[in-house]
Amino acid sequence: MSTAEVISARPEPAPQPGHPAAPVIHWIRFLRSELRLIFLRWRNLALLAVLAALPVLIGVALKLSAPGGDNGQGPPFISQVAGNGVFLTLASLTVLLTLVLPLVVAVVAGDSVAGEAGHGTLRYLLAIPAGRARLLGVKYAAVVIFCLAACTVVTAASLAVGAALFPVGPVTLLSGTTISLGAGVLRLVFVTLYVAGAMAALAAIGLAISTLTEHPIGAIAAILVLALASEVSDSVPQFALVHPYLPTHWWLSFDALLRSPIAWGDLQHGLISFGIYVIIFGAIAWARFSTADVTS
Amino acid sequence: MSAGYRAAGQRDEVSFGNADDEPQPASVSPRTEWAQSAIATSGLSKRFRGGQLAVDGVDLAVPRGCVYGFLGPNGSGKTTTIRMLLGLVQPTSGSHQLLGVPMPAGTNAVLPRVGSLVEGPAFYSQLSGKANLARYDAADRTADARTAGPRISAALDRVGLLSAARKHYRAYSLGMKQRLAIAAGLLGPRELLILDEPTNGLDPQGTREVRGLIREIAADGTTVFVSSHLLAEVEQICSHVGVMRTGKLVFQGTLDELRGRGTARILVRTAQPAQAADVLSGLGLQDVRTGEHEASAQLGGQPPEEVCAKLVHAGVPVAGLDTPRPNLEDLFVELTGEGFDVDG
Numbered sequence: 001m002s003t004a005e006v007i008s009a010r011p012e013p014a015p016q017p018g019h020p021a022a023p024v025i026h027w028i029r030f031l032r033s034e035l036r037l038i039f040l041r042w043r044n045l046a047l048l049a050v051l052a053a054l055p056v057l058i059g060v061a062l063k064l065s066a067p068g069g070d071n072g073q074g075p076p077f078i079s080q081v082a083g084n085g086v087f088l089t090l091a092s093l094t095v096l097l098t099l100v101l102p103l104v105v106a107v108v109a110g111d112s113v114a115g116e117a118g119h120g121t122l123r124y125l126l127a128i129p130a131g132r133a134r135l136l137g138v139k140y141a142a143v144v145i146f147c148l149a150a151c152t153v154v155t156a157a158s159l160a161v162g163a164a165l166f167p168v169g170p171v172t173l174l175s176g177t178t179i180s181l182g183a184g185v186l187r188l189v190f191v192t193l194y195v196a197g198a199m200a201a202l203a204a205i206g207l208a209i210s211t212l213t214e215h216p217i218g219a220i221a222a223i224l225v226l227a228l229a230s231e232v233s234d235s236v237p238q239f240a241l242v243h244p245y246l247p248t249h250w251w252l253s254f255d256a257l258l259r260s261p262i263a264w265g266d267l268q269h270g271l272i273s274f275g276i277y278v279i280i281f282g283a284i285a286w287a288r289f290s291t292a293d294v295t296s
Numbered sequence: 297m298s299a300g301y302r303a304a305g306q307r308d309e310v311s312f313g314n315a316d317d318e319p320q321p322a323s324v325s326p327r328t329e330w331a332q333s334a335i336a337t338s339g340l341s342k343r344f345r346g347g348q349l350a351v352d353g354v355d356l357a358v359p360r361g362c363v364y365g366f367l368g369p370n371g372s373g374k375t376t377t378i379r380m381l382l383g384l385v386q387p388t389s390g391s392h393q394l395l396g397v398p399m400p401a402g403t404n405a406v407l408p409r410v411g412s413l414v415e416g417p418a419f420y421s422q423l424s425g426k427a428n429l430a431r432y433d434a435a436d437r438t439a440d441a442r443t444a445g446p447r448i449s450a451a452l453d454r455v456g457l458l459s460a461a462r463k464h465y466r467a468y469s470l471g472m473k474q475r476l477a478i479a480a481g482l483l484g485p486r487e488l489l490i491l492d493e494p495t496n497g498l499d500p501q502g503t504r505e506v507r508g509l510i511r512e513i514a515a516d517g518t519t520v521f522v523s524s525h526l527l528a529e530v531e532q533i534c535s536h537v538g539v540m541r542t543g544k545l546v547f548q549g550t551l552d553e554l555r556g557r558g559t560a561r562i563l564v565r566t567a568q569p570a571q572a573a574d575v576l577s578g579l580g581l582q583d584v585r586t587g588e589h590e591a592s593a594q595l596g597g598q599p600p601e602e603v604c605a606k607l608v609h610a611g612v613p614v615a616g617l618d619t620p621r622p623n624l625e626d627l628f629v630e631l632t633g634e635g636f637d638v639d640g
Contacts, residue, residue, distance in 0.1 A: 019380070026437040026439075027437075027439070029434045029441050030435055030437070032432050032434070033430070033431050033434035033435070037420065037431070040422075042420065042422075074468070083319045090474060118418075119418055119420070120415075120418030120419065121418045121419065123379070123382075123384050123415075123418065124412075124414070124415050124418055124432060124480065125432070125435050126382075126383070126384055127382045127384065127407060127410075128407065128408070128432060128435045128436045129383070129403050129404055129405055129407040129436075130435035130436070130437075131403075131437065135435070135438070141329075173443070179612075198627065209332065278570075293344075293385040293386060294379070294384040294385065295379065295384075296384060
């Protein structure tokens with residue numbers, strides 16, 4: 001083996017075209033690959049299908065439970081659905097936010113890093129090197145896009161079912177004002193974005209938990225337990241002092257968007273709470289992941 | 297000779313490894329040499345949280361362009377060392393360079409030029425072989441998306457998987473999975489290939505193919521660092537060898553140096569072994585043994601012809617004389633301990 005010859009015969013590696021100039025392209029390429037993994041996975045598609053099916057179930061149940069038989073009890077917005085199908089979206093989001101939406105987000109967020117570690121693909125991604133910060137960033141971005149997709153599926157399915165089963169017309173807001181159907185649907189878009197923001201905060205918690213283990217099931221369970229514990233604490237009056245700081249406390253504050261004028265105060269509290277959770281748990285995820293020994 | 301030989305060699309010969317004799321890494325591999333090394337480590341150590349010292353002061357020096365066999369029994373710290381080289385595990389102490397670039401600071405700069413296979417293949421079972429390589433290629437920020445297709449096909453072709461490119465990974469055989477992992481290491485132009493047990497789980501044909509592939513890659517000028525617990529495999533393809541034992545590098549050098557390191561013995565076939573043994577002892581030779589029709593001792597640098605002359609002179613009927621050198625396997629076992637003799 002003539003080492004010297006080999007080295008001298010070898011030209012210096014040419015700089016890869018477009019490498020330092022266009023890092024964004026490589027982010028997008030990696031993100032697309034990540035999204036393909038999430039959205040082409042049968043399990044995740046089944047979860048989205050469940051999210052689409054549940055509003056149908058709720059709509060049919062409300063249709064069957066006789067118009068006018070409303071006694072003002074049960075979850076908010078339920079009573080309005082019979083009068084205006086648009087409200088089915090709000091009813092569905094409210095119902096699904098208690099368990100199903102957090103569950104779906106927990107599955108995808110919990111799997112994000114722990115799944116790669118469990119499969120052993122994490123060591124190859126890091127040896128490529130994908131870059132630890134870049135990998136974490138892409139993972140989180142993809143999960144947030146999934147959260148948005150999940151909320152959009154609920155909204156779209158609810159709107160479709162609501163329109164099919166119930167009369168649809170100008171929307172009477174919680175404050176009593178009536179706005180046009182178009183303006184009402186626009187409000188629903190904002191509601192969907194707000195709920196997606198709530199789920200993105202949960203996803204940040206999920207990402208941090210996901211970096212702690214190589215068992216995705218454990219991470220998923222931990223996220224769900226955390227969300228449920230927060231919801232339970234939120235309903236215990238004795239804990240009133242900590243309620244505003246609970247991650248789930250502001251999830252249902254989207255009704256602020258259904259007032260005229262919009263009740264920005266609650267909305268702001270919610271968005272700030274989500275933002276703080278994203279920052280704190282994003283930092284935890286980074287602190288853990290940037291130094292973690294990958295031995296899986 | 298084998299049983300007696302191993303007993304002879306145990307302690308005094310283990311110490312001939314560089315790592316034990318010269319604790320100052322700087323004197324072994326001065327910084328100037330580091331730049332020419334494909335891999336250079338200095339005092340690389342890893343203590344896991346359980347307190348177990350998995351890697352203990354390893355000073356690797358892998359020259360560019362060589363095929364380096366990283367030998368050691370299972371559990372001797374090879375994989376942990378490789379994980380540290382690739383920045384997957386943080387060393388407790390020590391430092392290292394890849395291709396002259398200090399790690400882990402240079403991770404993003406140097407790892408794109410390094411292909412690796414660490415502790416078996418790992419892919420997405422729901423994706424095809426081709427889609428799996430596309431996934432890893434997408435994670436590489438230095439890879440050009442426009443050339444991904446041809447590069448992936450070329451890598452698959454090189455390991456003979458082109459016809460199975462669209463098959464799901466979960467339907468791959470163990471050998472195919474292993475080859476796909478090697479293909480993943482060949483997606484770009486590499487200057488260094490780090491392969492951890494690349495022939496694990498392969499049938500003899502597959503092993504042959506991988507050996508051929510490694511030779512081919514090395515012939516292109518790529519440095520290949522290949523870990524194995526199979527000496528025969530390393531002997532066939534490697535120019536340099538490092539031997540690990542319970543976390544320590546107990547030998548490092550060329551294959552010929554390893555061969556030369558064995559202590560030569562002199563073996564006298566004679567009808568009077570006791571008499572021959574007396575003569576050998578009288579010459580100051582160590583570790584004198586007698587058999588039914590033979591006597592042997594460590595030669596210890598004495599010219600065998602002189603020993604023979606002394607024997608004949610002393611009236612020992614010499615029927616045959618041999619200076620057997622231990623084979624590589626004996627040397628390896630001597631360095632790493634018997635199979636179940638795991639110390640620490």
